Amino acid sequence: xxxxxxxxxxxxxxxxxxxxxxxxxxxxxxxxxxxxxxxxxxxxxxxxxxxxxxxxxxx
Numbered sequence: 077x078x079x080x081x082x083x084x085x086x087x088x089x090x091x092x093x094x095x096x097x098x099x100x101x102x103x104x105x106x107x108x109x110x111x112x113x114x115x116x117x118x119x120x121x122x123x124x125x126x127x128x129x130x131x132x133x134x135x
Contacts, residue, residue: 105134 116126
C-alpha cells in the first residue's frame, strides 16, 4: 500500500490553486497543488497560514 503525503488529509484544507502541465521533454505530466501545512499554521488567514506547494508527476 502506498502512503500519502501528510498534507493530503481530509482535515487539512487544499486551496483551489493548482496547475497541470505536460513536460514533453520527459514525456510526463506535472501537477502542482497548494496545500495548508497544519504543523506550522496557526489558523486560516493571510498572516497565520503556512502553505506548501506539492508537485506530483506521472510515471
